[in-house]
Amino acid sequence: MLEPDPHFAEFVAERGDALLRYGYVLAGNPHDAADLVQEALLKLRAAWPRLRRKENAESYARTTMARLHIAAWRLRRRERLVWDLPELEHHDQVPDGDEQRMWQAVAGLPRKQRAVLVLRYYEQLADAEIAAVLGISSGTVRSQAARALDKLRTAIPTEPMPRGNLR
């Protein structure tokens, strides 16, 4: 029998939740996030024996997730989810009004634009790094980001709405 790789198991145990948080920000819902993480980890598992530098494993998984997400890979999915999510303690709202409106506005963006924003403002990557992760040019990163930010500006009032108690 092929032995499970203890280092891979360790990696999943240590970094799995962080990947799922990233997946959640990328996909916008827990089920797609779980799908993304599973698929990326399976690809990572397949590449594991040939990953020369294990410290790259997490970047590998994150890059795979971003690319899978924009490729709308679910259409080609080969496996059912290996876990179900009913037991998760999930609160479907982001606490504050501003953030909640933003979260909903982001949900209306095309996948690629959303991925660019997540990589820029959640992963804190530079445009050149985002270009490399997504396999697109830096120019495309900038134009996609600009377009997405424009949409968000339109969707969300820049100034907070006055709500009483104003002097």
Next chain:
Amino acid sequence: MNEVEETLRRTFGQAADQAPRLPALLPERLERVHRRRRRRTRVALATAAVVLIAGGTVAVVRGGDTTTAVPAAQSFSAKPAAPVEEVWPQAVEKIPAKGPGDRPWRAAALIDDRTAMMVASTADAGTAEAVYAYDLDKGVHREIATMPEPESGHGFAGGFTVGNGHVAWWSGTKERVAKLWTVPVSGGEPKLVGSQSIKEGDGSGIDELAIAGDQIVFSLYTGGVFTVPLAGGTVTPVEKGAGMHLLAWPWIGTPGQGGEPHGTAYARIQNVETGETRTSVTQPGENVRICGVTICLGRTAQGEGFFRHRDGSGYKAVAGQVAMMNPPTQDRFYPSAYGDGMPAGVGLYDLDTGASGDLGIRADGQPIPIPTTDPTGRLLSYPLGDQLYLIDLARIR
């Protein structure tokens, strides 16, 4: 950062905290799914090219099923100054990338100096359908054999090799049996000459297959070297071949390339005809990835790539990263990616003379395919546009 950007950053940060948690048993479940997928795809991988992905990950892929990896600032080999056909014009042939019926074909080996063995596949699944002899001087082909239908339970064919007037290959069945086939180069019906259970291990099947004299020699991904007569007969384990892999007959070695990371591939080899054994030398801190009969590829503790003789002599530093699934062919040539930070193209490099030629393969920001040689290590072949390049390394002196 303006206000929208600031809100976005805050939103993502808070949203991340709302994500569910992973189940505790996930690693075990992933291993199970991984093994299942691997069994399904491995059999068809025999003919795949190596793909180098930016950031130092090498994966074997089939068809369009690529793996992506992190791009990182990293040095690669130096860009060759000229195309391979200008550097070694005597070695390079170009033929159409599609054969009869407009099906893609690839050059699997050389039958003789001027005849290539071609394997034609279905365009979609890449399933081998027929084998041809291609006359490089006249530019004409002749059919050697049509593959038995996969539907008849024989599975996909792979591991094509030629020698002693015969073509040999294997196919895996759903019942996890590897079937070994031959056909005379002059043409005919494929003949089933033997079978070997591949139920052990992950069911990946045969990792190396060659013709040696009047026998087929092969090894399993999980280890074990066997022979079967070309004329048909019993599959026999090679003495001292348990757990070993075919390297270049009569040399076999261990560990093989499959499975988990386990140190230098082919660190210990044995000549099954003379009994001579050789073990590779590794200095503390360095990582020797793979050895051929004579030459090993490794990296120093400082990350410098090198080629070196198995006995530790003949150190040669190489610039950048070399992605190799096989040892340098003829202990001399290796294909590698070049580029600045990201792989941009693929070159062919000669360790002996330092010469190099550009293969013409471009990355375009995608994983870059690096061609592998045929099992004899003599022929390097790859498609480029509507042409198939054939490089006969034996013609480079």
